[in-house]
Amino acid sequence: MSTIEVSAASPRSGEFQQPVVNDFSIQVATVNGSGSQTANSVLMRAIFQMGIPVSGKNMFPSNIQGLPTWFTIRTSKYGYIGRKKEIDFLVAMNPETAREDVMKLDAGSAVVYDEPLKLDALRSDLHFYPVPFDKLVGPVCPEAKLRKLVRNMIYDGIVANLLSIDMEEVHKALLKQFGKKKAKAAELNWGACQAGYDYAAKTFSKTDPYRVERMNATAGKIIIEGNTAAALGCVFAGVTVVTWYPITPSSSLVESMIGYLKRFRIDKETGKATYAVVQAEDELSAIGMVLGAAWAGARSVTSTSGPGISLMAEFVGLGYYAEIPAVIFDVQRVGPSTGLPTRTAQGDIISTALLSHGDTKHPLLFPQSPEECFSMAIEAFDLAEHFQTPVFVMVDLDLGMNNWMADPFQYPSKPIQRGKVLTAADLERLGGFARYKDVDGDGVGYRTLAGTNHPQAAYFTRGSGHNEKAQYTEREDDYVNNMDRLTHKFETMRAHVPKPVIDYNPKANVGFVAFGTSHYAVEESRDQLKAEYGIETSYLRLKAYPFTQDLLDFIRRHDRVYVVEQNRDAQMLGLMRLEYSAGEIAKLRSMRYYGGLPLDARTVTDDIVRQEGK
Amino acid sequence: MSTIEVSAASPRSGEFQQPVVNDFSIQVATVNGSGSQTANSVLMRAIFQMGIPVSGKNMFPSNIQGLPTWFTIRTSKYGYIGRKKEIDFLVAMNPETAREDVMKLDAGSAVVYDEPLKLDALRSDLHFYPVPFDKLVGPVCPEAKLRKLVRNMIYDGIVANLLSIDMEEVHKALLKQFGKKKAKAAELNWGACQAGYDYAAKTFSKTDPYRVERMNATAGKIIIEGNTAAALGCVFAGVTVVTWYPITPSSSLVESMIGYLKRFRIDKETGKATYAVVQAEDELSAIGMVLGAAWAGARSVTSTSGPGISLMAEFVGLGYYAEIPAVIFDVQRVGPSTGLPTRTAQGDIISTALLSHGDTKHPLLFPQSPEECFSMAIEAFDLAEHFQTPVFVMVDLDLGMNNWMADPFQYPSKPIQRGKVLTAADLERLGGFARYKDVDGDGVGYRTLAGTNHPQAAYFTRGSGHNEKAQYTEREDDYVNNMDRLTHKFETMRAHVPKPVIDYNPKANVGFVAFGTSHYAVEESRDQLKAEYGIETSYLRLKAYPFTQDLLDFIRRHDRVYVVEQNRDAQMLGLMRLEYSAGEIAKLRSMRYYGGLPLDARTVTDDIVRQEGK
Amino acid sequence: MSTTVTPPPKKVNRIGLEVLSYKGAKTTLCAGCGHNAISERIIECFYELGVQPWNVAKFSGIGCSSKSPAYFLGLSHGFNGVHGRMPSIATGAMLANRTVLGIGVTGDGDTASIGLGQFMHLLRRNLPFIYIIEDNGVYGLTKGQFSATADLGSKLKTGVINDLPPFDCCALALRCGATFVARSFSGDKKQLQAILKTAIAHNGLSVIDVISPCTTFNDHEGSTKSYSYIKEHDEILNELDFVPFYEDISVEIDEGEVKEVELHDGSKLRIKKLGRDYDPSNKFDALKAMDEAEKKGEVLTGVFYVDTKKPNFMEMLNLQDAPLATLPESKVRPPKDVLDQVMEELR
Amino acid sequence: MSTTVTPPPKKVNRIGLEVLSYKGAKTTLCAGCGHNAISERIIECFYELGVQPWNVAKFSGIGCSSKSPAYFLGLSHGFNGVHGRMPSIATGAMLANRTVLGIGVTGDGDTASIGLGQFMHLLRRNLPFIYIIEDNGVYGLTKGQFSATADLGSKLKTGVINDLPPFDCCALALRCGATFVARSFSGDKKQLQAILKTAIAHNGLSVIDVISPCTTFNDHEGSTKSYSYIKEHDEILNELDFVPFYEDISVEIDEGEVKEVELHDGSKLRIKKLGRDYDPSNKFDALKAMDEAEKKGEVLTGVFYVDTKKPNFMEMLNLQDAPLATLPESKVRPPKDVLDQVMEELR
């Protein structure tokens, strides 16, 4: 339990605080299963509708009901949507955590709280707004058993009033949230919301500096979770076989995919499904089905998290060695083992890149936004089929399960790429084929699909030693040739994986390398470093492993390169160490965070400053 | 099919070949399931009994009967027992491979073959000895159905005569091989052996230069397979729970352990077993049982190969994070996937060191000889219980399944080390404990065993987030502290793992680093490099991961350090790259072989010479 | 060996412990979750029978159900493993220390989906162990997807209907080697207590499938694992009466309709058949009863099968009576002459 | 849809292929291995029924048995996967292309030990697929350890006796959802042919447990899976006669003792009951017959169960008739306006 030294000075007394507009964070502390999620989404959406850049992060426990949950909403006129370390405006609804939540705040922060908690006794340097929620909820919600839920909507009204959030927008957000079907519920909740607003209006004289003002920075944007975006990506990638085994934080990816498939992938003419979704009995089965389906020509995908990846190790080695396309989403959570299932991490990087015994290497993609969850899902299928190998899309809980502002997704510009598949006609023309022959010099052979109507279509797939003709062999030369071709194939991939996004700063001799959700902290930290310490930086955001030439160039052009990642063992840096020469490695530094929360800019900045010795 | 240019010159014609004594290799080419194994062992043992350093390597196919098998016996007065690349003396019994076997030979080699194969027509630069095996076997083996087996013993006689192997020793070896119970079979085979000897004596005038002479280099030594040695190690380590799932090349480790346990581990007083062996339904279950047993205080072990290691990935992560001792033998075979199940490799190094999702790291031991299979088995248990973590012993097929000369094993000098386990008395004294508290500053907490007769003995073990008291937590600080302690524990291990064996050569600026069976090739290659190219080398033989300070010092003391390993991706070198600074990494070079055969010195020498630009 | 003890003072059991010594941490499961009720029953039974808590080990996989061992027997060692693999962990632990009483709590997903293979192989081994399935037909902790025990036609809140036949864990247990097999309902206090106590006294593998509704995700109209559905369809196979070894049975009731089974520790399970003619020592009777219930759409609860004779895993392994975990070095490391002998053989 | 075709010329089948087109590579299994005989039967049946070889896909796990797909149907795609996980691979492939005829060959270790979980879950799904277990009670390829189908009391060459009860794959298949369940013996050419042909014609999951002795490791005195043991204990349940759809049944024999089952493609299986009264469309009859045989120590072979009505996995999934694998982009990528609509919903 943290015990912060607090200045005795009351904020009310004298010294005036500059108004803080569109640049603060709100935290709502409740318990899960209490239905606060709706109220929080409405709040976030209302701010979004006012054109203000906003992000929402849900910190929830690994159970279903009754444990502490925190939802933080960040508004940022600068467009920063990473986590903000400091909480400026707290809504304390959970008696269990209220004390610690309040003690953690910086002086000058504001606290809306449930009156009976008497939090104002704790500190004198905060702005307190006590609210008698139980008193207020009674009149607006006659039905006692609904009050637990409706209660939450009251704080929306309170907050709207204190932060001058437009109630029109709140109402609109609320209606959208409940949808047409739940009109009655919407009305009930709107009543509660207004009650809160009115109470605040007549009770509080605002003393804190926080408020919002309309902007025009969100026009046309959408709000979506990364998992939903990835699901859409698969649907538009033309996925045909989907297998899964539920696991947090991956489940919602497949569950939303199922929803879209049902809506958009039933064949008009036949009324039948153009896809198959199987909830497998476990992850071994899920990946087995994916490999079987892909082998027979389906675009197949499975989604899981760390524990599932570990269980897939043997099968993924088969996929690598038998050369079968597969797309596997790893929505990462904190490990090792069960770890923290509802916290975020980038901790499966190296073990996934090298997954399975023997000499194996797998391509990984690292989406950073919902837009990239969508586009990389499509790229992943093309890549997997082009290179006939399992491809991993490394999402994390923060990206997958939190709500993100995003630009509407681009409809795929190029047609689906199915890779080197020989049809009956091709076979007729060629008079046969050798499955594992490197015909084109790219290390990728030609394959046929079961059921191809030609007597020469067949070949025998196995995880044991095979020659170019896919025949069983134990010969030293056959085995070595095949393994060398696989290496060559992996090298060829470098030119085909998504290229990094690079911001070269001619003034910088320090460079950042980051990927996935670490991006948001790095982006903001760069501004902090420059503004506060005059440290100029360049930035390369990785999108894929194997690395492209760009990374090497980037390292060479800087004196020190900080690889920022959310794991303990500097795993991405490790992948670089595995292949780079001493000269580059000498320049690499590590910035790691592994506390399970979405990475924030201040943590990055402080660490870099320390390492830069400033 | 290789087609070698061969000189027309016949060996018989003119030029005299220096006799080659105790320094050549014999290869017997047969099919598996034909019972040649006995004949080969007898041959090897007879030479061994003559005091001549000898090694035998069986190259067998991944089926049970009827495919080509090669057994090579190497004699070396210098004591080299690695594989010799060149075959000097071939016994060609397998029609299927005879032609290629012969074409591969260097000029001047000798060939004993089954007369009908007419191999002498193939080349004129070899010494051919045709033998009418079917004619010879008839008289000595009236029973037709036994002839297939007895036939093999004939070539023992032939070879004994041609190489002047003492028939007394052959007889002794044969009797030992068959044991008292099979006296009749022994007699029958001895007859065949003599028939072969006599036939050779009266038929051939020896033209090849190869023969053996008595030495005194094997006195007191034993012949044993690495797996058997490891099994004995476990028995003398006081193993109490053994679980396994059959897999080549690991099965024989547990099967021989079962044999010894039955003989030596039945309690005299009670007549009951002081151990439990369970053939599990698969490797997930095998490792689960090991973890459960070790958690409850048993010394438990399982043995498998690559595919099993992959299946254990999730559970091993639990072992790491819940901190449970376990000993896991990985008798490595060629991967990825099923690969070549009956060929050897060192290909699971990096994937095992980093096995499981999230941030995980595991200690690995690398036995190089039967002696070390025995001693490291014991060390592995002590290490696992001391550090409360899974420990892997990385054997390979060559060491595990081939016959090796070895010194008799030393009886353990120190008592069994059970690590930090609190008894009821301790708890009484301490008045409780915190399972994951770093009391001693070594990162290792104290544990209690289920069934400890004390109300404060209990704690709750989980793979999810926990604090020092082993209580469930999702707190950032708890999680980070715990993960940092685990890192500290791993660092502490460096001082406790077996130290490398180092041969510093003051004249050398080139160093070798090798481990396991790569040692034999390196040892011989060093002599070749010095004798043939004047290249002086130092040598560090690794025994364990994490690395000790010695490795760092070794690298620093040399300009170039070649890491020799039997895999494609330079996995051990990779582990060094993950932790060393640029300066050291700049010195590291890789020598890799991944053809599935035991590594030979010539292959190493040629590659080093190439890299050294000589 | 049944002895008469003077009834212990009101607030403590026969080994002098209060019920508090059998409780665990505060539950984090949902209010009304069937699993909580089962935890309560476990606490009561271990308390009432006076089992030494620190001679018990608890095991579980992953799931809401698998969390529950943290909420009972706080003085017992606990091991919350990985999803679906509890049987192997428990087997290892029981082998390491056969003197410890082992109890496992798992879910239907943990047991019948990902864990089916381990469950089935545990059955073959007849390990002395109590295996409880808290069966709600869904994956609670991952928010309510169907598990492999979901009944045909059962409906999710989302409207999805299950079209795959369920695994009946009791039927599998019966066929594949468990020696005490029963089904109960988290809401049936008396029946569940008798079954749990029998399992505690039994010297072989006990498999108890307890229908335990998930109030949050599977307690609605259309679910076949809801409280109301079970209450309507619960068909009680037999009436049970457990008599601990340390209690005298004074009143002998009419033998005609009661079958008495003497358990390993001398306790007795008295089974009163209701209506149907049924012999709980006969596998095939049990299977028939289940099949009929299945046809009629009944949820049959009670004791299906009990076999006190079949050798358990420890016996098959001819295992030491003393725990392997703590055998002294003298028992587990053979003397030097043994090594010398082996070396000689290899010369 | 049964049509009359003029009998094809002597050396080719009705689609004009010679038997050679149905053979595979030379076997690398031991001489006398039961698995080789099964491969022969497979070759014959596919040839005689005139199945298009390149419209067949072969699947297996790891083991001697699992090697055998390389030794038949050389013109069919084959997938030799990992140990015990063939069911998932096959399921995926069948979903990708439902028009392909899928046949899986596996071993008792592959199916009942490491693979039991996948096997059981495959059963639930009633995937249209032929699942053959080449059952020798041991792990052949790893040199003869007991598998989970080894019978109680069976002895290894080393003298070790099996003391764990076996899994009966047919009983499990029956209970858990397979719609054609049969057991045969690699040595019974006629029976095995009729069963294989029925499986080829069946439109659901066929599970065929074929006792297939391991001559090298489990064919000795004391083994219950040896040729001689099976020959002595083989108890034939029913006599089978398969009539392909393209052949007229002229002679109608006495209905009294023959049950005729019409299969999906119009072929007919005619089952002549021997002695015991038995209805192969009744699960419970089948289970009873098995249980009795078990008690008597008989190895019951024949057709246990056939159900041609139960919906298969493709139907449950409401799957396209055309192979998913080759659906055109127009069918699998929704048009732009759909994406726009979704984006609008998310604004």
Ligand SMILES: Cc1ncc(C[n+]2csc(CCOP(=O)(O)OP(=O)(O)O)c2C)c(N)n1
């Ligand atoms: C390997 C692995 N896969 C998936 C999960 C996610 N997961 C956690 S609990 C659970 C299912 C629990 O269902 P059940 O066993 O029925 O327990 P219940 O919550 O219903 O009591 C799943 C799939 C996991 N923890 N580990």
Ligand SMILES: Cc1ncc(C[n+]2csc(CCOP(=O)(O)OP(=O)(O)O)c2C)c(N)n1
């Ligand atoms: C994961 C894994 N574990 C173990 C093995 C070793 N292995 C190969 S085949 C086999 C058993 C085969 O037995 P069965 O399925 O009965 O086939 P059979 O050889 O008897 O025909 C085993 C254990 C493996 N290949 N993969």
Ligand code: SF4
């Ligand atoms: S989700 Fe269901 S199973 Fe989980 S605790 Fe809540 S009620 Fe129980």
Ligand code: SF4
């Ligand atoms: S070992 Fe047995 S199962 Fe394998 S091929 Fe030989 S006889 Fe067949």
Ligand SMILES: [Mg+2]
């Ligand atoms: Mg459940």
Ligand SMILES: [Mg+2]
């Ligand atoms: Mg078998």
